[in-house]
Amino acid sequence: MNKEMDEITLERRAIARGEYPRFRLMARIEHMLLLTSFTILCLTGLPQKFPFSPLSQGLIALLGGIETVRLIHRWAAVVLILGSVYHLLTSSYRLFVRHERMRMLPDIKDAYDLRDTVTYNLGLQDTPPKMRKFNFGEKFEYWAVVWGTGVMIITGFILWNPINAARLIPGSFIPAALEAHGWEAVLAAASIVIWHLYNVLVKHRNKSMFTGMLGQHIMEEEHALELERLERGNPAYPVVPPEALRRRQRVFFAVAAVVAVLSLAFVIWLFTFESTAITTLPEATRNVFVPLATPLP
Amino acid sequence: MRRQKQTRQRPIAVLLVLALAGLLALADAGRLRAEAPAAPAALAVPGAVAPAALSPRVLPLPQAQPTAHPPTDAGCRSCHGDTEATVVFPSGETLVVDVDLAAFDASVHGASAENPIGCNGCHPPATYQFPHPPVAEPDLRAYALSRSESCVRCHEPHTTAHPGPEWSGGFDPAASASGMSVVCTDCHGEHQVQPAAAWQQPAATAVCAACHTAAGINLTDPTQLSLHIQFGLFSHRQVTTDFCMGCHGPPGKSMVFPNGDEVSISIDGNALHASVHGLGNDWQELACTDCHQNYNYPHPPVEAASAREYTIEKTELCGRCHETQHEGQMDSVHAEALAEGNLDAATCVDCHTAHNTPVPDQPRSRIPQMCRQCHSTIFDDYAVSVHGQALLNDENPDVPTCIECHGVHNINDPTTALFRNRSPELCASCHANQEMMTHYDISVDVFETYVDDFHGTTVTLFQSNDPNTPTNKAVCYDCHGVHAILAPDDPEAGIKENLLVTCQQCHPDATANFPDAWTGHHRPSLRDNPLMFLVNIFYAIVIPSTVAFLGFLVATDIYRKARGR
Numbered sequence: 001m002n003k004e005m006d007e008i009t010l011e012r013r014a015i016a017r018g019e020y021p022r023f024r025l026m027a028r029i030e031h032m033l034l035l036t037s038f039t040i041l042c043l044t045g046l047p048q049k050f051p052f053s054p055l056s057q058g059l060i061a062l063l064g065g066i067e068t069v070r071l072i073h074r075w076a077a078v079v080l081i082l083g084s085v086y087h088l089l090t091s092s093y094r095l096f097v098r099h100e101r102m103r104m105l106p107d108i109k110d111a112y113d114l115r116d117t118v119t120y121n122l123g124l125q126d127t128p129p130k131m132r133k134f135n136f137g138e139k140f141e142y143w144a145v146v147w148g149t150g151v152m153i154i155t156g157f158i159l160w161n162p163i164n165a166a167r168l169i170p171g172s173f174i175p176a177a178l179e180a181h182g183w184e185a186v187l188a189a190a191s192i193v194i195w196h197l198y199n200v201l202v203k204h205r206n207k208s209m210f211t212g213m214l215g216q217h218i219m220e221e222e223h224a225l226e227l228e229r230l231e232r233g234n235p236a237y238p239v240v241p242p243e244a245l246r247r248r249q250r251v252f253f254a255v256a257a258v259v260a261v262l263s264l265a266f267v268i269w270l271f272t273f274e275s276t277a278i279t280t281l282p283e284a285t286r287n288v289f290v291p292l293a294t295p296l297p
Numbered sequence: 298m299r300r301q302k303q304t305r306q307r308p309i310a311v312l313l314v315l316a317l318a319g320l321l322a323l324a325d326a327g328r329l330r331a332e333a334p335a336a337p338a339a340l341a342v343p344g345a346v347a348p349a350a351l352s353p354r355v356l357p358l359p360q361a362q363p364t365a366h367p368p369t370d371a372g373c374r375s376c377h378g379d380t381e382a383t384v385v386f387p388s389g390e391t392l393v394v395d396v397d398l399a400a401f402d403a404s405v406h407g408a409s410a411e412n413p414i415g416c417n418g419c420h421p422p423a424t425y426q427f428p429h430p431p432v433a434e435p436d437l438r439a440y441a442l443s444r445s446e447s448c449v450r451c452h453e454p455h456t457t458a459h460p461g462p463e464w465s466g467g468f469d470p471a472a473s474a475s476g477m478s479v480v481c482t483d484c485h486g487e488h489q490v491q492p493a494a495a496w497q498q499p500a501a502t503a504v505c506a507a508c509h510t511a512a513g514i515n516l517t518d519p520t521q522l523s524l525h526i527q528f529g530l531f532s533h534r535q536v537t538t539d540f541c542m543g544c545h546g547p548p549g550k551s552m553v554f555p556n557g558d559e560v561s562i563s564i565d566g567n568a569l570h571a572s573v574h575g576l577g578n579d580w581q582e583l584a585c586t587d588c589h590q591n592y593n594y595p596h597p598p599v600e601a602a603s604a605r606e607y608t609i610e611k612t613e614l615c616g617r618c619h620e621t622q623h624e625g626q627m628d629s630v631h632a633e634a635l636a637e638g639n640l641d642a643a644t645c646v647d648c649h650t651a652h653n654t655p656v657p658d659q660p661r662s663r664i665p666q667m668c669r670q671c672h673s674t675i676f677d678d679y680a681v682s683v684h685g686q687a688l689l690n691d692e693n694p695d696v697p698t699c700i701e702c703h704g705v706h707n708i709n710d711p712t713t714a715l716f717r718n719r720s721p722e723l724c725a726s727c728h729a730n731q732e733m734m735t736h737y738d739i740s741v742d743v744f745e746t747y748v749d750d751f752h753g754t755t756v757t758l759f760q761s762n763d764p765n766t767p768t769n770k771a772v773c774y775d776c777h778g779v780h781a782i783l784a785p786d787d788p789e790a791g792i793k794e795n796l797l798v799t800c801q802q803c804h805p806d807a808t809a810n811f812p813d814a815w816t817g818h819h820r821p822s823l824r825d826n827p828l829m830f831l832v833n834i835f836y837a838i839v840i841p842s843t844v845a846f847l848g849f850l851v852a853t854d855i856y857r858k859a860r861g862r
Contacts, residue, residue, distance in 0.1 A: 051754050057762060065766070066758045121853035123860065137850070162814055163806045171813025176828035178751065179821075183836035187843060195847040203854060277803045281769055289641060290674045 011236055018216045020227065021236040022208040026090045031209045033083035034145070040076035041152075042189050044069045049182040077156055078267050084149055085263040089256050097248040098240050103134050106143070110136035130224035141196060148188045155181040161273045341506040370415040372427065374398060377416075386605035388436035401488040419447045444487070452481075471553075483508065541585040542566055558604035568653035580618075588614045602783060605640050611651075619645075625706030633710075641672060662688050664698040678780035685780075695733055714767040718760040719754075724773045743818045747773070750816060771803060 011021050023031070044063065047056030048070075063069050094100045113136045116129035134142070155177040158165040162174050199208040208214040219227040230236060303750065328494055376382075376396040382444040383391040385824060402408045406418065458481035462704040484504055485491070542564065544550070550563045564585075570576050574583040590612070601607035616623030624644065626632055634642035648667045649657060658664055669676035679685040679699070687693035702723055703709065709716055725744035727733055734741045747753035755770040776799050777785070785792045792799055804811065819825030822832060 048754070051758050052748075057758070060758060061762050066755055082741050115342060118850070118853055121857040123857070123862075163804055163808070163811060164809040167808055169810075171810040171815075172826060172828050174814035174834045175750075175816050175826060179829050179832045180836070183832070183840065187836065187840045190840065190844050191847060194844060194851060198851050198854075203858075274806065277769060278805065279769055281767070281803075286674075288672050288675060291641075291671045292669060292673045 008235055008239070012233075014213060014229055019213040020219050020230055021212065022214040023212045024237070025212070029081060030087050030090065033079060033086065037076045037083060038192070041073060041080060042185065044073040044076065045182075045185050046189060048073075049185060050223040074160065074271070077152075077160075078230055078271070080149065081153060081267055081270075082263065084153070085260065089259060093252055093256070097245065097252045097278070098238065100238055100286060103132065104139055104142050106136070107232060110139055110275050128221065128224075129190075130228070131222060131226075133223055133226040137195065137199065144188070144191055148184055151184045152188075155184070155272065158268065161276070163276055164274050166229065215236055303395050315535075316604065338604055348578075363739060370417070373416040373420075386432060386434065386440065390437040392437060392440070396488050402618040403493050404488060404490045406488075406490055418451075420443060421447070421765045424712065441482055442478075442480055445482050448485075479508075491545065493790055498852045538584045538586075541589075545585075552599075554599070554601065554603050554607065556603040560604045564652050571803070572652065572654045573656055574654055590614070608643055608646055609635065611639065611646065615645040615649075622706045625704075629704070629706060629708040631708060647671070658698075660692050661694065661698055662692060664700055665689070668699045675780055682778070682780060682782040683784050697727065697735070707816055716757075717772055718756055718764050720772045720774060721753060721756055722760070740818060746818045746820060748819070775802065 014021065043059065047053075047059045048066075049062070050056050051066075060066055060069050063072060095102065101221045109132075113129045113131050116125065117136070120128045138226070158169070158174055158177040159181060165177075182280060200209075204217060204218050208218075214223075216227070374396075377394055377396045382393045382394050384394055385391050393452075404410070406414045432440060434443055445462075461478045461480055471561055473803070545562055545564045546566050548563045550561065551559050552562050553559045570582070574623035576582055600606060601610055612623075612626075623645070631642045635644070647670070649655075655663065656812055657667070665676055665679055665685065684696040687696045688698060703711060721744065728739065729741050729744040731741050748757050752770045752772075756768055756772055759766060759768045759770075774782075777783075783790050783792070788794065796815070797807060797809060800807045800812050800815070816826050816829070821827070
């Protein structure tokens, strides 16, 4: 009770300072997991997609050769998978325990916001659209990540375990998975560089993923409706009665523990699932000096 | 073969005439002197009395009397100019002791010569006392040998192709022991030795011919023999090829190395002329001595203990002209094996042969046949391959022989990681060649589709970054075979028929679906690998449109900011 109240108090004080709550700790942890694994996956994966560019070759050499690069890639993939599991668990917690709305779901307003943003940028209308906590661009990014991660995990699993994958799916899916994995990476990397890095580094220096708070100026520009909502004194997140919270938490943590353990088991299993190929070529000895009994003329 | 002693062919008639003359000399020496035109007057010493007095045809051998006075020429001539006496050797052979004094006086050693030597020059007084001690030699031949030994007291033995005793210069212990030796007197005669100039007349070959005919040993043709005698035997000039061929031309000659190796030293002259070093040589026809340097006659003893050692020693000689090739060879696995003590390792002549060296790649099928000499089982594999069949049956000009993959002289070790990592490029050097592959209806995509594939990408990365590190990723020959490469659609053992088995070599757990993961070297299309094709199409649309969409949004935003809003 006190804790919740304290948080609300802190929130109000921050808002009074012009610092608006944007991301809670669990979201920031998720982002760090994603940022780390995604970067490593790109650095170790894209050179495999374009292995013959000098940049790739230099990077591969720098990281200790292609076999090491692949190992790093797989460890980073594990981090990404665990990060995804963590996201599913925290999202479920927000949905089922805290009964928060699913504000990431796109709706028709996002289409209008997109339209209005473009027309405003082009000078065809005078006022920018007022957007909610998650605007159309962020929703696009979020769902792109969901899609991309899904594609990468599935195709990555196939590539990691082609022998066992081929027991379930046609063999021809494997090279197709390789193509999808590579091109999806290109798509993701391109989107992040063009869109995300522009928005958070170039357009503004947005530090909210590290501090959890966003300044008034950016709030006005990108989340005017959320700003207004907070200014009206609404809590950033719905307050849940403590009894209900504890009741739901009990159930949730039990399920979450099972899911977490299963996920961990899945990852361990992933690493040890199959030995795709022999690691060293068998020694083959052949006596090559077998002179003809009768020399040719 | 026991060579018969060369008998002095003095006509019996002459002996009889001289014997008769000796007898008649008792009655009228002056008259007989006129009747013996061969005997110069100055030397006609009336010393024939004693032998004539000792008339028995066979003298009992006199006892040694060391205290007697040394004989003088006159003393010798008094008996030996006119006698029918003979010496009987323990072997039973006999020797007429009569000397043609006239012929002796006309010889280079005779009275008319610049430096005349008397009888004692060769028959030393220490042993030739009178009465003569019994002959020490057991037979006629031994006697001739002993007398010839006295020649070398004054004459340096000259080069000769004949085997002879140690001092004669043509020493060959085996030939000498078997009696096949030729000594000075065999050619020069005993008492009628001719000046060196006489031997430079072509007619001198008659002497050779007479002996060889009698002995049944073939001579080379007379023109060569004349050269042989004029420029070989009697000069210390560098020997010529013809000189060498005088001995090495006839077949059936061999030499034995200390370890017992017996090698033919007969050279097929026609083959030598037809070889790359022969008449057709761009530079000039090579002489024997270009490779067998510093060979005069008699040959210096061979130092090599075995025929193989000799061959290896001679390898250096090829490098004098063929420097690049020799240096390459020195970097090869063969040279490496040799350095490690493997004497079987191939050197120049093992592949190129020593004397009848052919153009090595004409026809190209010669190349694998050459390697086959030592690598017969690998040849057998190659011979059934698509490449081997095309080469051996059709002399196909495009298929690789051994050297296209393994190199010519600097043959690399094919078992290294380096060779393995580079091997796909090796195959690609032909299989990515559009012009060449068109003839055979083979796709040139094979290399690029391989490189685009997981295996090929990895191997190529290894090849460029880490070429000496072994990789377990498949290279061309892991699937297609090393030497016994068959057509992929070969109905019995082709890779298409056996793809799963092929995959299982490296992927032991692979099941029936798994081989479909391989793109079969086909670029994705609706026909081949359609799923890959569709995935590619999907991203070919999604990526540009996403980039364009996001780029557009960013551009509008930049536009807004630029306007200061």
